[in-house]
Amino acid sequence: MIGIDWGTTRLRAYRLAPDGAVLARRETPRGVLGIEPGGFPDTVRATVGDWIAEGESLVLICGMAGSRLGWVDTPYLPCPASLDGLAAAAVAVPFDGAVVRIVPGLSCRDRHGVPEVMRGEETQMLGAALGEDATTICLPGSHSKWASMAGGEVTGFTTHLTGEAFAALSGHTILGRMMDAAAPHHPGGFARGVARARQGGGLLHHLFGLRATSLFNEIGEAEAASFLSGLLIGHEVAAALEEGVAPPVILIGAEMLTAHYGTALDAFGVPHRSAAPDAAAQGLYRIAQRLA
Amino acid sequence: MIGIDWGTTRLRAYRLAPDGAVLARRETPRGVLGIEPGGFPDTVRATVGDWIAEGESLVLICGMAGSRLGWVDTPYLPCPASLDGLAAAAVAVPFDGAVVRIVPGLSCRDRHGVPEVMRGEETQMLGAALGEDATTICLPGSHSKWASMAGGEVTGFTTHLTGEAFAALSGHTILGRMMDAAAPHHPGGFARGVARARQGGGLLHHLFGLRATSLFNEIGEAEAASFLSGLLIGHEVAAALEEGVAPPVILIGAEMLTAHYGTALDAFGVPHRSAAPDAAAQGLYRIAQRLA
Numbered sequence: 001m002i003g004i005d006w007g008t009t010r011l012r013a014y015r016l017a018p019d020g021a022v023l024a025r026r027e028t029p030r031g032v033l034g035i036e037p038g039g040f041p042d043t044v045r046a047t048v049g050d051w052i053a054e055g056e057s058l059v060l061i062c063g064m065a066g067s068r069l070g071w072v073d074t075p076y077l078p079c080p081a082s083l084d085g086l087a088a089a090a091v092a093v094p095f096d097g098a099v100v101r102i103v104p105g106l107s108c109r110d111r112h113g114v115p116e117v118m119r120g121e122e123t124q125m126l127g128a129a130l131g132e133d134a135t136t137i138c139l140p141g142s143h144s145k146w147a148s149m150a151g152g153e154v155t156g157f158t159t160h161l162t163g164e165a166f167a168a169l170s171g172h173t174i175l176g177r178m179m180d181a182a183a184p185h186h187p188g189g190f191a192r193g194v195a196r197a198r199q200g201g202g203l204l205h206h207l208f209g210l211r212a213t214s215l216f217n218e219i220g221e222a223e224a225a226s227f228l229s230g231l232l233i234g235h236e237v238a239a240a241l242e243e244g245v246a247p248p249v250i251l252i253g254a255e256m257l258t259a260h261y262g263t264a265l266d267a268f269g270v271p272h273r274s275a276a277p278d279a280a281a282q283g284l285y286r287i288a289q290r291l292a
Numbered sequence: 293m294i295g296i297d298w299g300t301t302r303l304r305a306y307r308l309a310p311d312g313a314v315l316a317r318r319e320t321p322r323g324v325l326g327i328e329p330g331g332f333p334d335t336v337r338a339t340v341g342d343w344i345a346e347g348e349s350l351v352l353i354c355g356m357a358g359s360r361l362g363w364v365d366t367p368y369l370p371c372p373a374s375l376d377g378l379a380a381a382a383v384a385v386p387f388d389g390a391v392v393r394i395v396p397g398l399s400c401r402d403r404h405g406v407p408e409v410m411r412g413e414e415t416q417m418l419g420a421a422l423g424e425d426a427t428t429i430c431l432p433g434s435h436s437k438w439a440s441m442a443g444g445e446v447t448g449f450t451t452h453l454t455g456e457a458f459a460a461l462s463g464h465t466i467l468g469r470m471m472d473a474a475a476p477h478h479p480g481g482f483a484r485g486v487a488r489a490r491q492g493g494g495l496l497h498h499l500f501g502l503r504a505t506s507l508f509n510e511i512g513e514a515e516a517a518s519f520l521s522g523l524l525i526g527h528e529v530a531a532a533l534e535e536g537v538a539p540p541v542i543l544i545g546a547e548m549l550t551a552h553y554g555t556a557l558d559a560f561g562v563p564h565r566s567a568a569p570d571a572a573a574q575g576l577y578r579i580a581q582r583l584a
Binding site for chain 2 (some may be wrong): 143168206207216240
């Protein structure tokens, strides 16, 4: 089978053996935002047409391809949600030469009734953590996700606008003027930011504190961006811990970013581990096994 | 005398009677950021030269004119700071035809040693609240200030990057796409945002919640910007209250913005009142009375 994790800016395709092993992987910048209306089938053919020609008859897709900007707008599946539920709700789309189905995203509401949504992360989570007892999964990113899983189901989740807030605050406020945006990650600055997040006063106050610290020459340009990153990730982790997590927290994502989250979790004394690679591929494989 | 509140983007000049009454006021967009190096004396002449020619011999200036981007970089005066302290630290600058002095800004450190700074707000605060016993003053804005005053001194303060964060988040994240930026203030949306700030989960989570609420058509474009404003101001007020305030909180600033802060304080059940207008003029007058 072929599995595709089709995000906003990237498309990741996997060719999977009958036992779920990844035989080949391809990644392109043909994210959903870059596809013209009606261009989805052709993009699949351009990306994995040779695999289909070689006999693969099932293409299972997760991610933003199922959003209103994507191939077809699949309704969110409410939590708690399992592999069986995702398989049953997968939507078939017209395609010549193979069966193509799109896995829906998930929704839930917090205890105050505010909605939450994800598209694609549910597949990664169920790929990475199936078989776990109660656990917490964190997927860092522009829109970081923290999910609770129990008994093979995603029971609920929260999203934090951390990555986007970092970009907006570092690029479009006075904080950017005191940063060398090209500086490499600064572990000391990151640790200072995380430590600051654990103090009182609130995020908006901590943001100005970075400005004042720079005015007093108590932080350098090479350190400031990592401080801001640690500050925001620290606030995210603190909020997630306040809502409750079941350690070890399983981290899914790019190696460098999950390493930073691991450092922040260490500062809070919370055990964690990284998921095996290709979590999306494993999730798509497991959903495919359950397709009617 | 002449008093000038010289901020980053605006210059406000006051002609004051010997009893402190405001005889005339002028406002121009000649803020410090728009003045060429060496252009400060000429700007004073262009703005209030006629008042000097008519016999005013003292010009007292507060605000960013005393910053490293300004006329002369005056060192911050550490808290606690009084009118006497500000008068003694005012820096004379060369000027033909009048005595011109610049009032320094204030600095302090929070209990974790993180620095804080202000330039200009100290003069407004001491103008608005002298004679008060222990009180808390709030000056909303791009960099909102919350200060404690006691016995005629500013004893300490905190700054929140609220206004700048609003601009960056509404202008440069996905949140902007669900807002009608031109919509008038929406009291219902603002109240929803303040109420959300009082719930758990953290600001970064609340920011994504606005996105998800919009996806579910549970908030309109005309309401979303006011929701974000209420959310950020609510988080600022919550953080300030956690650090401790002495009500009634005295609000200083533009009428509409202080009204929004008043609404947020009402939601938290905290008494407040607005300062009399021309707080900067009153502060400059009182400092002038103490000049050697």
